[in-house]
Amino acid sequence: xxxxxxxxxxxxxxxxxxxxxxxxxxxxxxxxxxxxxxxxxxxxxxxxxxxxxxxxxxxxxxxxxxxxxxxxxxxxxxxxxxxxxxxxxxxxxxxxxxxxxxxxxxxxxxxxxxxxxxxxxxxxxxxxxxxxxxxxxxxxxxxxxxxxxxxxxxxxxxxxxxxxxxxxxxxxxxxxxxxxxxxxxxxxxxxxxxxxxxxxxxxxxxxxxxxxxxxxxxxxxxxxxxxxxxxxxxxxxxxxxxxxxxxxxxxxxxxxxx
Numbered sequence: 001x002x003x004x005x006x007x008x009x010x011x012x013x014x015x016x017x018x019x020x021x022x023x024x025x026x027x028x029x030x031x032x033x034x035x036x037x038x039x040x041x042x043x044x045x046x047x048x049x050x051x052x053x054x055x056x057x058x059x060x061x062x063x064x065x066x067x068x069x070x071x072x073x074x075x076x077x078x079x080x081x082x083x084x085x086x087x088x089x090x091x092x093x094x095x096x097x098x099x100x101x102x103x104x105x106x107x108x109x110x111x112x113x114x115x116x117x118x119x120x121x122x123x124x125x126x127x128x129x130x131x132x133x134x135x136x137x138x139x140x141x142x143x144x145x146x147x148x149x150x151x152x153x154x155x156x157x158x159x160x161x162x163x164x165x166x167x168x169x170x171x172x173x174x175x176x177x178x179x180x181x182x183x184x185x186x187x188x189x190x191x192x193x194x195x196x197x198x199x200x201x202x203x204x205x206x207x208x209x210x211x212x213x214x215x216x217x218x219x220x221x222x223x224x225x226x227x228x229x230x231x232x233x234x235x236x237x238x239x240x241x242x243x244x245x246x247x248x249x250x251x252x253x254x255x256x257x258x
Contacts, residue, residue: 008080009248010196010246011075011222014044016035017048018048019083020061021052023052028067045194046190047062049061057091057094058096060076060080060098065189066189069099071100072118073136077098077103100136103115103117113246117243123210126139136199136200139164140172140174140203142175146183151193155193172201177221181219182220195224196222217229230242230245
């Protein structure tokens with residue numbers, strides 16, 4: 001079957017998107033894995049379907065590059081919002097459903113998209129590291145020189161330790177850099193470092209704010225570019241009104257047989 005696809009990226013986190021509002025696209029795990037393969041397919045960190053859902057502007061269906069359905073993807077949500085706009089779904093504020101529940105999104109200045117993330121009610125301390133869920137599970141490890149780190153080796157060791165091996169966890173290495181943070185992420189499902197991870201950036205920013213009460217917006221640098229996380233801190237480890245802010249960019253359109 002021939003599929004029309006669109007390639008988008010958000011700070012280097014790249015996605016294949018297909019318009020499935022007519023409900024005709026049904027992909028197997030092997031098909032998704034092949035399409036995301038960077039040598040034999042299109043190449044992407046994940047694949048998304050734009051679906052219709054009564055009561056919402058659209059539904060987000062997301063698969064990791066290993067072909068399996070995944071938990072929430074923040075950069076993916078922003079890219080799918082941009083795609084929805086460019087497919088003619090125009091709203092001042094979008095409401096859509098994803099695997100972790102309802103989200104809101106809106107177009108901002110300079111090509112940025114603001115995506116409202118799920119509330120966070122708990123940050124678990126792990127001897128100076130942290131574990132929390134921002135739509136996907138994340139392990140946060142502070143480091144002093146994040147760009148010198150072997151993220152694949154160090155991230156894989158945490159992701160595949162006895163505690164996390166079965167369900168998996170995303171591992172973020174975070175450096176405090178003059179009131180902003182630099183984040184590098186090893187992503188489960190991709191099983192490698194990605195240029196950026198939206199839920200990971202969100203988790204890292206909240207941990208940074210958890211340790212310093214003076215912030216309601218954290219600027220974030222990733223290998224793929226710049227993002228920001230805005231929030232209201234409502235308790236010791238609780239946050240509301242969390243928004244992931246950053247670019248979402250169309251790359252190219254094509255057709256592929258799969």
